[in-house]
Amino acid sequence: MARIEVVAPNLKKRLSGVTSTIVQLVPVQARDLGIAVVGPGLPDSLPKMRWWQLPLLLKRPSSGRPRIWHARRNVEMLAGLVLRHVFRTPLRLVFTSAAQRDHRPFTKWLIRRMDGVIATSRLSGGFLEVPHKVVMHGVDLEKFHPARGPEDEFAAARLPGRYAIGCFGRVRHQKGTDLFVDAMISLLPHHPEWTAVITGRVTAEHKGFADELAQRIAAAGLSDRILFLGEVPDVAVWYRRVTVYVAPSRNEGFGLTPLEAMASRTAVVASTAGSYQEIVTPGVTGAVVPAGDGGALREAIRPYLDDPALAVMHGSAGLEDVTKRFRLENEATGLREVYERVWAQG
Template sequence: MAEGQNNIHHNPAVVDIGEVEVIAPNFKRRLSGVTSTIIQLIPVQRALGYKVAALGPGLPDTIPHIRFRDLLSLRRPPRGKKNRVWHARRNVEMLPAIIMRDVLRMPLTIVFTSASQRRHTGWTKWLISKMDAVVATSGRTATYLNVPNTVVMHGIDTERFSPAKDKAAARTALGLDPKQKFVGCFGRVRHQKGTDLFVDTMIALLPTRPDWTAIIAGRATGPHVDYEKQLMEKAANAGLADRILFVGEHTNINDWYRTLDLFVAPQRWEGFGLTPLEAMATAVPVVATDVGAFPELIVTGNDETGTIVLADLEAMTAASADFMDDDARRQKAGTRALQHVTTNFRIEHEIRRLGAVYESAASP
């Protein structure tokens, strides 16, 4: 048995390059939104019949992947196809694909997904101009692109993120008071994410709303650890240490969503932002700032699933108070939110739309 075959046999996550039709490179070790996207997409893509594999560091060993030495085999297309798709999401992933396609003459079709909501540098514009197809993760992102593109918004796993059958039991299971109402802010703890804005909002609202407790779930890393400590001290100084809970990072974050009555996304900047979708899929209405894709995810007005506000304390406090003080409004918005996400933002929808982009770009 050949060495490569032996490795594949002993590590089922290593995929035979001859069977791979789409490569998803991840050339960054640090966990990021791009890395999370790849981790979430590939297992579902493969379950739906798409022959996709990852390439690069920083991914769980269980994610189907190819090895760097398998790139030597890209001179041959996958079985039954004229080209293999290389789906890049960063500059560092576009450049080697251009070299392989245009210099080494490998049969590659290069697709790039952009989530950026800022003007691209001249270097990035040049790289994007060499792509066979470009995907934008939102309409707002598309406005920063100077080439034809297709908007494919992210989706989520609506089986993992789903409402609690018994909210009181869900709270008890996590050690929370089942009689309290909970407002949450989930994600990395840092200034960019607006965690301080959420804390200040809760300091303004909770003293007059004794039936509410706030939950902050997420990780603070590096220089942001001191930022988190300062926020904890601020909550304690306001006499709210037991009602503004910093619970850290959890792999079962879906269970924490099920405890909530309201979700707040206070970001000052965001590329896309999945947390509002995760909350809405759990039948929780959302107050979110006007950043990232949030205005394209949340329905406002008569059929509201939440509301969009400026990233300032006065606006956030007023919008949160309106929801916290109106049980009927929260219930209606949560019901609409669940329907909205399951209809429009299932991860399967994202995968099929990406599949159509792959097929169109790779067609002669």
């Protein structure tokens, strides 16, 4: 603990986009910063602080600087305030906001008490009422990369078709899975070389939604070409196997999946939800359509099914773009600048 200057709490058991961010980012930050995570649901490969070590926060690290508690959720901001004001730990509090909506009064109250605030996009920053720095998320270019061998090709999946189009993530209305399915029901009969694959968890709450989609697909006679794969062991390989990736969410926080697709050299069709429109460059790396507009989504996908070479071209441009703008190292550098600013405040 003597060398730990930043603590990244993850106070939520269920896997989420925030958890994914921590898992990917902390190893990069740890290259030149004393940082540890605390909380459930995190792999043992990360530098960890155990619950019994919380009293050690009462003592500053060997650098003499106050530790930074980097929160990403309300409960983590609240925990940081309790540690600082109730238990008198010498902490500085930093918060990252991905929300793209007006914050509730309690959240605003918490944010005003932070020593540093980060927005994950210009859009999310527009809803903050305090000074902040925009630091966009990066993507792990070692995990998400273009095809390197036969197992990365769609043919290895032994599914129908020559090309695949994918939609990954939890199957639910918010994620726009139904918009993707409807677009595929309309388009695939005219494009026999293409198959659609959907991966992701179906929770009990959303089973009825998923069942209704399966019924629509069956009624269209496309059950062998619009496939629900469920949760897959390694989603990264599926980004490499698809030629086009679709992110049809109705609303998002940040939304990492377009970055993961671009890093895999895959063209992206995305909605305006989350930070998608700040990630995808229309006509260069993919297409962007209004969130919730199924007709616009269908028409944005159509040119890629008509001309797979267009998808290949946009996928290559996406890889080049993500390598320049969205490396994890870029995000780590941006966060370090915020930490240094907070430390400089004394």
